[in-house]
Amino acid sequence: MSIVAENLSWGVRRRTIVSDVxxxxxxxxxxxxxxxxxxxxxxxxxxxxxxxxxxxxxxxxNGEDIAAVPRKTLSRQVAFVQQSAATDTNVSVSxxxxxxxxxxxxxxxxxxxxxxxxxxxxxxRVGMTSRRKQAWQTLSGGERQRVHIARALAQAPQVxxxxxxxxxxxxxxxxxxxxxxxxxxxxxxxxxxxxNLAAMYCDRIVVLHGGRxxxxxxxxxxLTPRLLKDVFRVFAHVEATADAARPHIRFSAD
Numbered sequence: 001m002s003i004v005a006e007n008l009s010w011g012v013r014r015r016t017i018v019s020d021v022x023x024x025x026x027x028x029x030x031x032x033x034x035x036x037x038x039x040x041x042x043x044x045x046x047x048x049x050x051x052x053x054x055x056x057x058x059x060x061x062n063g064e065d066i067a068a069v070p071r072k073t074l075s076r077q078v079a080f081v082q083q084s085a086a087t088d089t090n091v092s093v094s095x096x097x098x099x100x101x102x103x104x105x106x107x108x109x110x111x112x113x114x115x116x117x118x119x120x121x122x123x124x125r126v127g128m129t130s131r132r133k134q135a136w137q138t139l140s141g142g143e144r145q146r147v148h149i150a151r152a153l154a155q156a157p158q159v160x161x162x163x164x165x166x167x168x169x170x171x172x173x174x175x176x177x178x179x180x181x182x183x184x185x186x187x188x189x190x191x192x193x194x195x196n197l198a199a200m201y202c203d204r205i206v207v208l209h210g211g212r213x214x215x216x217x218x219x220x221x222x223l224t225p226r227l228l229k230d231v232f233r234v235f236a237h238v239e240a241t242a243d244a245a246r247p248h249i250r251f252s253a254d
Contacts, residue, residue, distance in 0.1 A: 001062040001077065001158040001187050002027050008047050008057035017043045019211040021057070025189060030182055032202030033191040036232060039208040041191040042163050048189060049080045049161040061159060075103035079152035081145075081162040093139070094132045096147050097122055100154030122153035126180060142173030149181070162190045166197065175200075195232075199223055199246050207231060218245045 003025040010018045018040045025031045033041045046052040048059055050066045059066050066074055079100070100122065101115045123129045126146040131139070139147065145165055152160055162181065166174035174194065178201040181188055192198045198205055199219035207215040207222055209231045215222045228236045228249070237250045 002060075003048060003159065003187060003189070004060045004063075005048060006058050006060075008044070008054045008059065010043060010047055010052060010054050017211050018047060018054075021208075021211075021213055023206055023213065023216065025187055027187055028185060029203045030188045030190065030201065032198040032205045033189065033208060034193075034195060034198050034205055035208035035214075040211040041208055044208065045161050045163050045189060045191050046080075049078055050074050051080060072103050075155065077157055078159045078161065079155045079157035081148050081152050081160065081165055083164045083167045089136075091136050092132065093123070093128060093134050093136060093147055093150075094119060096136055097132075097150045097154050100151040103155055118154050118156060119150075122150040125153055125184070126150045140173075141169050142176065145169065145173070145177050146180070149177070153184070157186065159187045160184070160189075162188065164191050164193060166192070166194065195223060195228075195249050199248070220245050220247050223247055223249060 005021060005023050008018055008021040009016065021044060023031075033044060035041050043052065047054050050059065050069075053067070061069075061077060097119050098115070101118060104118075105115065120129070123132055126149050128143065128146050128150060131143065136144070136147070149165070160181070165177055165181070169177065174197060178190075178197055181190065182201050190202065192202075202219065204217060205215075205219055205222045206213055207227065214231055215227055223238055225236055225238055228234050228238075235252050237252060239248045239250055241248050
């Protein structure tokens, strides 16, 4: 599914957080959102997913204005993975993933074979089938993120939004999670802090600064020493790699 945002603005009280943002995401594309803290990444992600209503502007998914789409219908098309989620409830991995079937079930409907198949498939896609009966509290941070993504996949979405899914994970799990997301064959929008990971796993990158789009393009087009200095206030060398579209950033003290 494609995503098109036109002139999105949103704020709290008199503070504008997202200002006049327009962008598009092609079907099957992975778009990265990067920017300094407070640049509006998480707010924009929630506007695109329909979790916040813009003060002005619109979002279309597959040509349809999401403001006119019933919430349950939208939940069957769009999944949102937040930074982290905690629970003290004694639940299993399967219990968590089953929550993803909620948009597909009526209040009185029993658990169907179709629901069970969706859960099995989601767990298999994230490599967590062997942990399906394991208690949620016993999982590592990387495993919990895999389960979050499995729950999203159980919704059978065509679009996935992820808000810093690698936050607080070690580098091995960061790479593992982003490689998995890239290979899911979905349209994805990911807010990220790590610029090198964005370069490695995103087809295009949008740079937000002060709630506005500062730059948009391939990693090689966007991640320049000048932009890194102007937006992130860091000095860096941008080095070519075997894939010309995906540079590597080496930060320096001056």
